[in-house]
Amino acid sequence: MLRLIYFPMLLLIILVSQGSVAKSEENGRSTCLLQDPQNQCGDFCLSKINPIIELVPETNSKLERIHGEQQSIQMKLLAVQSKLEISMQSKLDAQLLAVQKKLEDQNTALFKSFEERFETKVEAQLKELQNKAENQLMALANQLSALQKTLFETLSTINSKIIPPKFELIGSRHFYIENNIVQSWDKAAETCRAMGGYLAAFKTQEELAAIMPKLDSLSWYWTGIKHLKEDGTFISTASGKPATIFRWKKGEPNNSGACVELDKWGMRDIRCSFGRYFICQLDNET
Template sequence: MLKFGKYFWIAFLVSNLYGESMSKDTCSFCVLKDAPSQCATFCLSALHPLFDHNTKYQHKMNNLADTLSNSNAKLDKIEGQMQSLQNSVETLKTSMEEILHKINNHTCDSRLEENQLTDSHKTVSGTNDKIILPVFKQIGSRSFYIERRVTQDWTTAEKTCRQKGGHLASIKNEEEFTAITGKLDQSWYWIGINDREKEGEYVSVASGKPAPFLKWGWFRYSNGNVRDCVRLSKNGLLDSFCNETYFFICQQDNEI
């Protein structure tokens, strides 16, 4: 009986809510023959829009969950790519460090070889009376190289002599002058005597000391000229412009 009363009051309230929508000429009321069935059907029809709304909301939630899942998958993929890129950068960094290390070692080895060659050159220069370098020939008591094919200016000739293991030559005495000029033709040859630092003070480029022997030819330019380098021929010495080009004579030692 209590259950029946419950459905009756539900039907009564629904009738009052919807009564105004009915025709004013019609007096209607709900006759409950089967209260449980009738009220249940009515409630289901009234709640149907709520069920539809809930279903749509559930679909949206499912779609949102799928989107979030896809986003997480993309983030995981991007994270993997970033990790791979970081590994590649680390590998490249290691390779660059190895290359720089090899370059530094090669530079050090090159400097060591250069120092060893310099030391060897100093040793050879200091013992020139015992060891004659291949390009030099014994003339009198010392070793000389006479260039007969290529002409150069004075500075370049001195550089060439250093590359061969010596310097532009200086003549130490009359005996040596005779021995050297006896090997020459009628050409001119640069030697290492010059007054580039101070006019009139002739020094040897090999030793930096004053020239030990000066035998000027029959002709010589007047003092005060800018002819600061000295060339040699069979007839003696002549001061000349340093940028002129001639053959040249190198000496192996650096004592004179």
């Protein structure tokens, strides 16, 4: 490349020199005309061009240095371009990741919000259905209770009108006096229940006085009156209420047992395991 620059410069210098000579001639100055330019111009031209030729290596060195600097600058530009591309790509990637994360967060928030609203709505509906079901069950339970009460009252009315066999009216209530089978107190209570009644307690002294003459004079009969160990109270096992009507024999009760028996002349307490006849009552009011 430097040789191509050198030859045009040399030709330019020659042409300029010739033009200068011709111009001097025109101005009337003293001019040396060459009779044999081919031979006479060699030393003269070389003496004029030599300083210029001597500058060519320095010029070439400068051009090479400039070329090297251009290559260095170009390499730096390429490095800067590469760094910029990497930086821009990193920034773009970071921005894309940020946008992607933002979209994912928005989607997550929307899904969570929808899920919460859906769960709240479902829970409200389930709660409403549960309340309705509970109200319906309560209404049915009330209806069933009312029906049971009505049925119980009806059965009580029917039972009060239907007197089981062997029960007789004594005073204002119905009783059965067993004079053939001897049983323990517990067995006698079971027998009365099987007949539709309970071991008897007494409502009034008049009622007791009406029953006692019907008893065998040599026999004892179980009543439904029993002694509680906790506080010493005698209760009617038919009603669960404290017994109020007694006719104790002399020296009784003497804590001989928890059960109360009756004969033609009075009452005493005795062990419940003994075998006795028994008296049943139809109702459980007393």
